[in-house]
Amino acid sequence: MHIGFIGLGNMGAPMAHNLLKAGHQLSVFDLNAAAVENLVGAGALPVDSPTAIAQGNAELIITMLPAAAHVKGVYLGANGLIAHSRAGVMLIDCSTIDPHSAREVAKAAAEHGNPMLDAPVSGGTGGAAAGTLTFMVGGSDADFDRAQPILAAMGKNIVHCGAAGNGQVAKVANNMLLGISMIGVAEAMALGVALGMDAKTLAGVINTSSGRCWSSDTYNPFPGVLDNVPAARGYSGGFGSDLMLKDLGLATEAAKQVRQPVILGALAQQLYQSFSAQGYGGLDFSAIINQYRKDT
Amino acid sequence: MHIGFIGLGNMGAPMAHNLLKAGHQLSVFDLNAAAVENLVGAGALPVDSPTAIAQGNAELIITMLPAAAHVKGVYLGANGLIAHSRAGVMLIDCSTIDPHSAREVAKAAAEHGNPMLDAPVSGGTGGAAAGTLTFMVGGSDADFDRAQPILAAMGKNIVHCGAAGNGQVAKVANNMLLGISMIGVAEAMALGVALGMDAKTLAGVINTSSGRCWSSDTYNPFPGVLDNVPAARGYSGGFGSDLMLKDLGLATEAAKQVRQPVILGALAQQLYQSFSAQGYGGLDFSAIINQYRKDT
Numbered sequence: 001m002h003i004g005f006i007g008l009g010n011m012g013a014p015m016a017h018n019l020l021k022a023g024h025q026l027s028v029f030d031l032n033a034a035a036v037e038n039l040v041g042a043g044a045l046p047v048d049s050p051t052a053i054a055q056g057n058a059e060l061i062i063t064m065l066p067a068a069a070h071v072k073g074v075y076l077g078a079n080g081l082i083a084h085s086r087a088g089v090m091l092i093d094c095s096t097i098d099p100h101s102a103r104e105v106a107k108a109a110a111e112h113g114n115p116m117l118d119a120p121v122s123g124g125t126g127g128a129a130a131g132t133l134t135f136m137v138g139g140s141d142a143d144f145d146r147a148q149p150i151l152a153a154m155g156k157n158i159v160h161c162g163a164a165g166n167g168q169v170a171k172v173a174n175n176m177l178l179g180i181s182m183i184g185v186a187e188a189m190a191l192g193v194a195l196g197m198d199a200k201t202l203a204g205v206i207n208t209s210s211g212r213c214w215s216s217d218t219y220n221p222f223p224g225v226l227d228n229v230p231a232a233r234g235y236s237g238g239f240g241s242d243l244m245l246k247d248l249g250l251a252t253e254a255a256k257q258v259r260q261p262v263i264l265g266a267l268a269q270q271l272y273q274s275f276s277a278q279g280y281g282g283l284d285f286s287a288i289i290n291q292y293r294k295d296t
Numbered sequence: 297m298h299i300g301f302i303g304l305g306n307m308g309a310p311m312a313h314n315l316l317k318a319g320h321q322l323s324v325f326d327l328n329a330a331a332v333e334n335l336v337g338a339g340a341l342p343v344d345s346p347t348a349i350a351q352g353n354a355e356l357i358i359t360m361l362p363a364a365a366h367v368k369g370v371y372l373g374a375n376g377l378i379a380h381s382r383a384g385v386m387l388i389d390c391s392t393i394d395p396h397s398a399r400e401v402a403k404a405a406a407e408h409g410n411p412m413l414d415a416p417v418s419g420g421t422g423g424a425a426a427g428t429l430t431f432m433v434g435g436s437d438a439d440f441d442r443a444q445p446i447l448a449a450m451g452k453n454i455v456h457c458g459a460a461g462n463g464q465v466a467k468v469a470n471n472m473l474l475g476i477s478m479i480g481v482a483e484a485m486a487l488g489v490a491l492g493m494d495a496k497t498l499a500g501v502i503n504t505s506s507g508r509c510w511s512s513d514t515y516n517p518f519p520g521v522l523d524n525v526p527a528a529r530g531y532s533g534g535f536g537s538d539l540m541l542k543d544l545g546l547a548t549e550a551a552k553q554v555r556q557p558v559i560l561g562a563l564a565q566q567l568y569q570s571f572s573a574q575g576y577g578g579l580d581f582s583a584i585i586n587q588y589r590k591d592t
Contacts, residue, residue, distance in 0.1 A: 079301055099491050122505060135499060159501055164491050170501045173488035177507035180480035180560065184473050189556045191547065192512050193467035193566065194556040195395050205466045206434060209418060211473035213509030260587060262483045262488040263567065264476065265561055271559065292557060 001025070001150070006074060006081075007095070008035035008048050011121070014128040015094070015154045017042055019062075023086035029053055054084035057093035058192040060150060061091050067246075068097035075105045087113030092147055094135070097119040099165040099172065100251050100257055102138065105166035115143040119168040121150060122174070132156040133184055136174075138167035169254075176251035179244050179268040179285070181215040185290035194294075200225050206280035217263045221286035230284035238284030245272040245281065297321070297446065302346050302370060302377075303391070304331035308360035309423040311450045313338055313392070315358075318449035325349055334426035344530070346370045347591050350380035356446060357387050363542075364393035371401045375414065383409030388443055392416040395461040395554055398434065402460035411439040414463040415447060418470070420535055421513070428452040432470075434463035465550075472547035475540050475564040477511040479584055485518040486588035496521050517582035526580035534580030541568040541577065 005016045008030040010015070016039050017237050026044040029052070030036050036046050047053050048158065054059060061081060065071050070113055071093055075081045082105075091114050102118040109116035117139035127133040133155035137144055139155045143252065145162045151158045162172040186209060192202040199222045208216040230238035248269035255262045275281070275288055297320050302310045304326040312335055316322055322340040325348070326332050334343050343349050349357060357377060359368050367389055371377045377387060378401075387403065389408050397486045398414040405412035413435035423429045429451035433440055440456045447454045457466040484507060488498040503513040511517070517528045526534035544565035551558045571577070571584055 019575050026530065032348060105506060134505060146506050157504065159504075161497060161501060162493055165491075166497075169491040169493045170489050170498060173491075173493070174502050174505045174507040175486040176487065177480045177484035177502060177512075178505075179510075180483070181477060181507065181509060183560050184476035186478065187476070187561050188469040188473035191467050191556050191561070192560055194554045195461075195465040195469075195550055196463045197458055197469070199463075201457055202466060202469060206470050206473060208453065208455075209430060209470045209474075210510045210515075211470040211477065213473075215508045216473075219506075254491055255487050258490045260487050262487055264563060265483050265487070267560060267563055281340060 001060060001148070002027070002050035002058050004047070004053035004056065004061035006030070006053060007064035007213045008032070008039055009064065009066070010125050011128045014039060014125065015133070016044065017155045018131045019150070019275065020044060024153070027053055027056055027058055029161060050081055051079045051084050054081045055078070059089060059090060061085065063091075063093045063095060065093075065095040067095070068101040071095050071097050071105060074103060076108060082109050082112045085114050089114055090147065091116040092119050092151075093117070094119050094121055096171055096247065096250070097168060098254050100254065101119065101170040102168045103165040106139070115139070115146075116164065117143055117147055118165060119147070120167050120171040121155065122171065123155070128154070135159065136161050136167040136170040137163060137274075138164050138169070146150060172247060172251040172254055175247040176262065176268070178215065178263045179248050179272065181213045182219075182221065182285060183268055183271055183288055184291050185213065185215040186221050186286075187252065189220070190289060190292035193222070215286070219286060230286050231289075235283040235287035238286065240281065241272055241275055241283055241285045244285040245269070245276050247254040248272055260292060297356060298354050300324075300351060300352065300357035301340070302326070302351035303360035303363070304328070304335055305360065306421050307424045309334060310371070310421065311360060311429070312340065312385035314427045315446070315449045319404040320449070322389060323349055323352055323354055323496065339458070339533065346377055347375045347380050347540060350377045350385075352467075355385060357381065357385060359387075359389045359391060361389075361391040363391070364397040367391050367401060368392050368397060369476065372404055372541055376403050378408045378410060381408070381410050385410055386443065387412040388415050388447075389413070390415050390417055392467055392546070393464060393541065394550050395464040397552065398464045399461040402435070410522070411461065413443055414461060415443070416463050416467040418467065422536050422570070424450070430455065432463040434465070467544060468547040468550055471543040472558065472561045474511065474565070475544050475568065475581070476582060477509045478515075478517065478561045479564055479567055480508065481511040482517050482588050484584075485516070487584060489518070496534070511582070516584060516587040520537070527585075531579040531583035532562050533580050534582065536577065537568055537571055537579055537581045537583060538577035541565070541572050542580040543569055
């Protein structure tokens with residue numbers, strides 16, 4: 001299939017590479033010329049603008065952009081993807097943005113005769129490179145079925161979350177819970193150790209008890225409990241604290257729009273904001289435990 | 297073995313029954329005569345006071361009491377278990393109390409020549425009746441090994457958490473994390489549904505993603521997601537909100553003693569305090585989700 005791909009950053013570039021590997025023809029655009037060069041070296045065709053991607057022959061266009069402002073800028077308006085796409089061309093936005101903006105863009109696409117899906121991912125740059133991302137997809141059943149094999153070239157779990165915007169809803173809800181859980185594990189581990197318990201023994205109890213969670217049994221923030229996690233390598237790599245802060249900001253903003261209280265979610269947002277303000281936004285999000293330990 | 301058992305409440309009574317079933321001889325005491333009668337009907341010997349239990353022939357004495365004040369009252373002082381126990385008689389306190397008090401009592405026992413373990417449980421009244429409790433045990437290796445077969449008559453997982461007090465440390469750390477996780481799941485589920493997502497679909501995404509936790513995949517608070525949980529029966533049964541509030545109080549108090557910040561833990565304590573103040577302390581702790589839903 002001929003696919004247009006816009007946004008070749010840390011996530012978009014490896015995703016585009018996996019589409020090429022799966023045998024698709026790719027037209028690509030990014031503001032960063034070096035990122036475009038890299039994909040062209042692997043067989044993609046460079047295109048001058050998002051508008052030109054829409055005006056080309058792509059049967060499907062995928063975007064992977066930093067935030068809602070970029071998504072709206074690329075899709076909407078006189079130079080936007082929607083205005084210039086042929087009716088029937090499918091649009092898939094893999095960016096993580098607020099559900100309200102995702103629904104606004106999907107509505108404009110539908111009015112122009114373009115099926116659209118919101119399909120934010122989880123799994124990080126490692127999952128993007130390995131093609132093992134999880135896609136949380138919002139849109140109609142028929143559009144989901146049509147997109148599924150394309151998304152499967154970039155990911156392992158392709159989950160239909162309901163109508164337009166629900167991919168974003170699933171992602172912000174899950175990641176808000178993840179932020180809360182990680183801080184909860186950090187507090188529980190730090191408390192137990194401060195009260196005299198061995199960290200590994202405590203994690204063992206928690207992981208077989210009712211405190212069990214992904215942040216404890218798969219991604220424990222206390223150094224020495226697990227190998228092959230950011231806590232074992234000075235909190236490098238992984239999922240950056242500033243990315244967690246972004247997702248908690250989306251969650252609290254989406255909550256505000258529907259007057260939904262998220263009390264721990266809002267405090268988790270502030271705690272990551274404080275961590276980022278101290279200059280640690282580039283560390284993996286499990287490094288928040290350093291705010292709770294005396295010797296760090 | 298001849299065992300003394302003090303405290304025949306909702307947890308202690310079924311635990312004592314399981315010791316009788318395992319063939320042990322039991323001397324029992326409780327302030328509630330009906331509770332004593334019930335055990336006597338099953339073959340236990342009634343004794344007039346904790347002091348008399350200590351003065352008897354029990355080789356091992358188990359206590360299951362509501363709070364630290366009761367534990368100190370029963371163990372310490374001129375009429376206490378420790379003052380009247382023969383040297384070598386093992387003392388096991390299964391109450392959930394703060395680690396500091398547990399260590400104070402264990403120290404007094406050691407000075408009197410009595411090995412002592414703190415062994416708080418999780419698993420609730422159902423686990424107590426079925427003999428499937430988890431025991432989190434603090435004390436020496438040798439004492440743990442000696443007590444293990446006795447505890448195994450009442451529980452399934454007998455976990456050695458380290459030296460005296462560490463059973464309590466494991467329990468307060470785990471249950472603080474549990475309280476945080478439950479509120480986090482409540483907020484994430486309520487947010488996702490308020491933003492238009494189906495509760496069961498959202499739980500499915502969370503349970504296969506990084507938000508996965510016991511409070512979501514085993515005990516989900518949103519009605520209709522799981523069968524056989526309190527959310528499926530009006531939040532009756534289960535683990536009462538006032539018991540969660542007690543454990544969060546122990547966690548924040550223990551944290552205060554070692555100047556350990558527990559920011560989400562403290563807020564979780566306040567949220568359960570607010571829930572209890574509104575008259576809902578008798579509902580299962582997953583009912584906290586009702587504070588986040590418009591239609592409840």
